[in-house]
Every structure is written in C-alpha cells, then in structure tokens.
Amino acid sequence: MKGIIYNEKTKVFTLRTRNSMYQMQVRQHDTLVHLYYGADVGDMEIDYRIISLDRGFSGNPYEAGNDRTFSLDVLPQEYSGYGNGDYRINSLEVEHEDGSDAVHLRYKSHEICKGKYSLKGLPAMFGTEEEAETLKITLYDRVSGLQVHLLYGVFPELDVITRAVRMENQGEKQVTIQRAMSMEMDYPNMHMDMVHFYGRHAMERIKERLPLHHGVQSVESKRGTSSHQHNPFVILTDKTTTEKSGDCYGYALVYSGNFRCEIEVDQMNQTRFVMGIHPYHFSYRLNKGDIFETPEVIMAYSDRGFGRLSHIFHDAYRSNLIRSKYVTMPRPVLINNWEATYFEFNDEKLLNIAKEAKEIGLDMFVLDDGWFGKRDSDISGLGDWTVNENKIKEGLPALVKKIKDMGLKFGLWIEPEMVSEDSELYRRHPEWCLRIPQRNMNRSRFQLNLDITRKEVRDYIMEQIFAVMDSCDVDYIKWDMNRSVDNVYSLALPNERQGEVFHRYMLGVYEMMERLITRYPDLLFENCSGGGGRFDAGMLYYSPQIWCSDNTDAIDRLKIQYGTSFGYPISTMGAHVSVCPNHQTGRSVPFETRAVVASAGTFGYELDLEKLTPQEKELAKKQIKEYKKMEHLVQTGDYYRLTSPYSNHDYVVWQFVSKDKRETLVNGVMLRNEANPHIHILRLEGLIPDMHYQDMESGNIYTGAALMKAGVPLPPGSGDYQPVKFRFCAKNDEQ
Numbered sequence: 001m002k003g004i005i006y007n008e009k010t011k012v013f014t015l016r017t018r019n020s021m022y023q024m025q026v027r028q029h030d031t032l033v034h035l036y037y038g039a040d041v042g043d044m045e046i047d048y049r050i051i052s053l054d055r056g057f058s059g060n061p062y063e064a065g066n067d068r069t070f071s072l073d074v075l076p077q078e079y080s081g082y083g084n085g086d087y088r089i090n091s092l093e094v095e096h097e098d099g100s101d102a103v104h105l106r107y108k109s110h111e112i113c114k115g116k117y118s119l120k121g122l123p124a125m126f127g128t129e130e131e132a133e134t135l136k137i138t139l140y141d142r143v144s145g146l147q148v149h150l151l152y153g154v155f156p157e158l159d160v161i162t163r164a165v166r167m168e169n170q171g172e173k174q175v176t177i178q179r180a181m182s183m184e185m186d187y188p189n190m191h192m193d194m195v196h197f198y199g200r201h202a203m204e205r206i207k208e209r210l211p212l213h214h215g216v217q218s219v220e221s222k223r224g225t226s227s228h229q230h231n232p233f234v235i236l237t238d239k240t241t242t243e244k245s246g247d248c249y250g251y252a253l254v255y256s257g258n259f260r261c262e263i264e265v266d267q268m269n270q271t272r273f274v275m276g277i278h279p280y281h282f283s284y285r286l287n288k289g290d291i292f293e294t295p296e297v298i299m300a301y302s303d304r305g306f307g308r309l310s311h312i313f314h315d316a317y318r319s320n321l322i323r324s325k326y327v328t329m330p331r332p333v334l335i336n337n338w339e340a341t342y343f344e345f346n347d348e349k350l351l352n353i354a355k356e357a358k359e360i361g362l363d364m365f366v367l368d369d370g371w372f373g374k375r376d377s378d379i380s381g382l383g384d385w386t387v388n389e390n391k392i393k394e395g396l397p398a399l400v401k402k403i404k405d406m407g408l409k410f411g412l413w414i415e416p417e418m419v420s421e422d423s424e425l426y427r428r429h430p431e432w433c434l435r436i437p438q439r440n441m442n443r444s445r446f447q448l449n450l451d452i453t454r455k456e457v458r459d460y461i462m463e464q465i466f467a468v469m470d471s472c473d474v475d476y477i478k479w480d481m482n483r484s485v486d487n488v489y490s491l492a493l494p495n496e497r498q499g500e501v502f503h504r505y506m507l508g509v510y511e512m513m514e515r516l517i518t519r520y521p522d523l524l525f526e527n528c529s530g531g532g533g534r535f536d537a538g539m540l541y542y543s544p545q546i547w548c549s550d551n552t553d554a555i556d557r558l559k560i561q562y563g564t565s566f567g568y569p570i571s572t573m574g575a576h577v578s579v580c581p582n583h584q585t586g587r588s589v590p591f592e593t594r595a596v597v598a599s600a601g602t603f604g605y606e607l608d609l610e611k612l613t614p615q616e617k618e619l620a621k622k623q624i625k626e627y628k629k630m631e632h633l634v635q636t637g638d639y640y641r642l643t644s645p646y647s648n649h650d651y652v653v654w655q656f657v658s659k660d661k662r663e664t665l666v667n668g669v670m671l672r673n674e675a676n677p678h679i680h681i682l683r684l685e686g687l688i689p690d691m692h693y694q695d696m697e698s699g700n701i702y703t704g705a706a707l708m709k710a711g712v713p714l715p716p717g718s719g720d721y722q723p724v725k726f727r728f729c730a731k732n733d734e735q
C-alpha cells in the first residue's frame, strides 16, 4: 500500500511513494530512529541493520542505565538535538533562559491525516486529500517543554516526500532557537558523491560532483538570498550513478534566503545530511505558546539515475508547487528592452521597438529598469515608483495604451526590496533601510536593502506599485533583487530579536509577493535576482518563471541551463535571444543557435529590434512560430539531457518528449566544426520502441527503437556553433 503506515507492534512508520520507501522507528527510551530511505523493498522493516556496540567515547543517555551500547552518537536519527551525546552535526540547537543549551528529543505522539500540511507564510507544496497524506510526529524535550513536530508530506503518485518542522514552546520559560534544520537524513554508509550547483553572477548553477569525505562538507548562502553562488538543491548519489542508471537522492529547500546544507561523514563511515535555514546570524525567540516553522525540503529518490530524478522534480513542481495558472499555459513571447537600451530610452524609442515586435509576431513588450524616479543610471531612483517623465513624457498609462493598441501585452520591471540613497524615499525615511547603528553601510550597486521586516515599509512600497499597475493594466511583472542582503540590523526590532532579521526579511518578501499575485490573479509573474540569484523552489511557489541568468550568451547558457535543469522544470527558466557580439562575453553565435538555446526555456528576445537586418527579422518570425508549435513540450514534456556540456563531446544536445510519447523535439548546438568531420550518431530517449516516428523536416520514418538504439546522424555543418534541430512525430499524427 502507498502512503503512510504505522505498525503499532513494532512502532515502525513506513512512508511509500510510487518507487520509494522511507522508514523510521520509535526505539528504546522513545528515541526516533531513522531506518531506511530508498527503493521500495516490499513488506520489510529495515530495523535489522542497526547493530549496537559499545563505542569508546560515545556516551549513553542516563535512561540507558548500564547499557553502554545505546548511544545517540552513532544511532541514525530522524531529528537530532544538541547536548545529548551526539557529537555530529545536528538539527536543533536552542538556548534556554538559564544559559544551558541541551535538548533531548523523545517521541510523544503522532497523527496521520489526509491532505498535505501547510506552513504559515512560507512556500510549500500543496496537495489535496487524494494527492497527499501528512504524518506529524511529535517529539518533546521534557525539561523545557519544547515540542518539536516533524511534518512529513507523502505524495505517492508524484514520488516525493516533503519534510518540515514546527516548534512549539509549551514550557513556562523562553526558549531561543539557534539552529533549526528542516530535515535530517542519516545514511548507513559513506560511499556516495555529492552533486551540487555553484557559481557566480552571470554564471550560475555550474554542476560539480565530489566524493564525500570524512568530516563536514557544506554548501550554503549567507547573502540573504538563495544566491548565485550555491543553489539549495543538492543530490547525494551512488558512485556509479549516471544520467540513465543508478541510485540518487535529490533534496530541494523551498526557501529563498540564507541556507545551509551540511553533510558529515562520521567515525563509523555513516553519512548525516541536514538542510535548512543557515544558523549564521539566526536565532528565534519563542516565548510560552509561540510557534516557529522551518521551511520545507522536498525529497525524491531515483533508481534510474539523474534523468529520472529530474523528471520527478519537474513533475512535482509543475503540478503541486507552482500555483500560477500559466504553469502549463502558453506564455507570451516577449521583447525586453534591457539589453536593447539599458537606461537610455524615451517613449519614442520604446514605441519603435514595440512596433517592430508586433511585426515579427511577438506577444508582449516588457519595460525593464529605468522607467521610474530619477533612474537614469543605477546610482539613483530605487524606492520612487512613479514614472520618470523625462523619459516617458506622456506618462505610463498613455504609453501602455499605445502599446496595447498595437495588440501587444505589457510588462513592467520593479525592484521593490531596494532603495537608492539618491531617492525621495531615502531622504524621507533613512531609517527604512537595514543599517547597523554607528557603522558605515556596505554598498552594492549603489543601493541599500529596505527593511522588509517592517510592515509599514512593505505597505508603502506595495501601495506605490499597485497604483502604477492599476493605472495601466499591467500583464506581467519582473520582480528583481540586485544586491545581497547586508547591514543586517532592523531599527524596528529589539536587540534580542536581531537574529530574526534575515528570516523575517524573507517572510516579508513572501508576504509582498502573495499580495501581488492575490490582487492580480491573471498576472504573469517572473522572478529575478541579477539573473538567477534567487532561482529556488521557494520562488516558484509565487512565480512560474525566473530569469535564469544575466548571461545571455548562448554558449555559456548551455552550462547554466543544463545545471538548472537538474532540479527545476525547463518552463521555469527565462531565456532570451540577445545581440552579438554578446554583451557579457563578446562571443558571436549564429542567430538561429541563439534561438534554439533560448527556446529551451520561457522564450523571448532582448535586443534592439530596430537594428535587426531584414533577413534576421524573417528568421525571428520563423523562430517565434516554431516556438509556439513546440512550446507545449517545454511546458509539459519530459526533458532528457542527451549529452553534458562538461563531457568531451563536440556537441550539446537535449530532448523533449511529450507525455504520450508521440512527439519529440531534439535541440542542441555543435560546438566545434572540424575539417574532414566525424559523423556523430545521436541516440534518443523516452520513445515507444515499436511506434513509427516521422522526421518532420525530411519526412523519413523511423521506429522508436531505431531512434533510441541505432540513433540518427547529426548533420555535418559548417562553422562553429551550428544549431541541431530535429522534430519527430508519431506517423499519421496531425501536425
């Protein structure tokens, strides 16, 4: 049976999804011990793997009496506390009023119910009573009265399990949480690799695979955002796992702020994995009766390699995390003026670009940075969300009307969390930004973080933005965030609550986004943080797409989009065709190839359309038509990474397959062209072996088996960076 089962006799909890099984057990002294996570091994309880021996220097809880074999230092646990003889990294650290910091968690009770739990003010997967079940296990610390509710959401069909923790102070005294991880996973061995996605601004989510080693290894962000530098999606994998085969486990934190993922290989070669809010500059005070909830982690197990793991995450996000109605709808193909004009434009220039956009068949004009306040460069204007009349002389409503009269939708860029020192807002309210008393502030792009923990700040900003949106019927918003959070101190919070600033900042951002999408249910909402600095599952709860990177170079994008695809659906990645030589790298790539790469995402253009040659305009028209024809594959299909940009192949190729497997699109880029070239044979995936597929270009017919096992030759081309394009449809299907 799938779902949650409790065996009263053995006190074993079993959580089952389509292909995975998870087990834990209440054992001696009411300790909640982790037993197993992995393939479904049938009607078994995996408690037999636990062998207790007397381990030197591993202490024993008092209740164990003279039993020196019972030690929390070596037992696999579900959620470990501090100060109880377990010297590994742990999940919960608190400080009590008397200055002590121990917390001894013991099982108290549990509940199983239909449907999925939710978390107050935090993004999380949602699920109906048919789709999900919730298990709540309550642990408690007898001395302080702190209750720790471990929450498990089980989605049998989607093949994922979610975890989060709710803390409740039921004691008489204050408890200050110092570290509250969202989950812990104890593996009985260390023979695994960690795959993580690191990077920098304009080069995000570079894949790295490292063997685990003894001691602690971690990925983290202390920047107040999930960050360009490390992504809160991590995979633990068997050594032999590949794209197509082998065991691996994916963990995604549904949170957009500071995070830490720590892995410790201990003295017994066991591996402990924890993930949650970064303990750096974090504390949360709970008075009697107060509650604190951690963000959620989404976990999945695959026994068929990274490809299958990605499919699980893609499907789960598309059906039960992203709430936007656009998630599987055709999105407007847009033109964004940022790389076309930067800050230098006026209404005439914008209208000219819009006119060209309409002519080539685009759907939406997006007005990026520079339309408001005194925003003529990035040194001023943030915080003043009224139109810049030096540039847009007749005002925004009139400009938007003209654009809409052309038959285009209209989108707008905002950066609500920031203020420039040179702004009306800062002159009136210098206390509204984060700043540490008596210290000089750290500047970044000349801007400061507003104190989003304050309700009056959130209200003021959102009201200004709503006024603009109401005045001109905005169809799309791009919400940007262009610096890390710093100067972390809120003048509105008492000293003892300063450890809450980072988290309250995130809760404030989520609240603002919730207000935006509730007020405008038809709005298409795109997130952005200097490109992909906040590309995480938390943001996807609010927006169905995120600007993937400020790097629009098609060749760099091969790596960026490849890395992103491990944890995130392709339809969530904003990707645009930009000009060459590329503004970030100076590289030149054929126009057609730029479109092929950008169409593996939410497609658009970001260049001065007035400067396109007549041939390029004709090509663009064709590209837009082609994208619209295959967009449903990007939105709802299965994605296969046929090659890796890190391998020594001369090409990078990927494939979309419709869920009914009747249609497939193969796209990619030939990286190098050589004299007297080799013929490269490409083998496809995910098709029905005995179905006949027709190549929509040549008309040739192939069986699925031939395409998958014998493969197709890549056409020899001339020049570097030529595009690869194949589309096959089941024979006789209407196209």
Ligand code: GLA
Residues within 6 Å of the ligand: 338, 368, 369, 413, 480, 482, 528, 529, 530, 531, 547, 549, 550
């Ligand atoms: C960030 C975004 C860009 C653009 C600029 C505008 O860098 O990622 O797409 O909007 O800000 O300042």
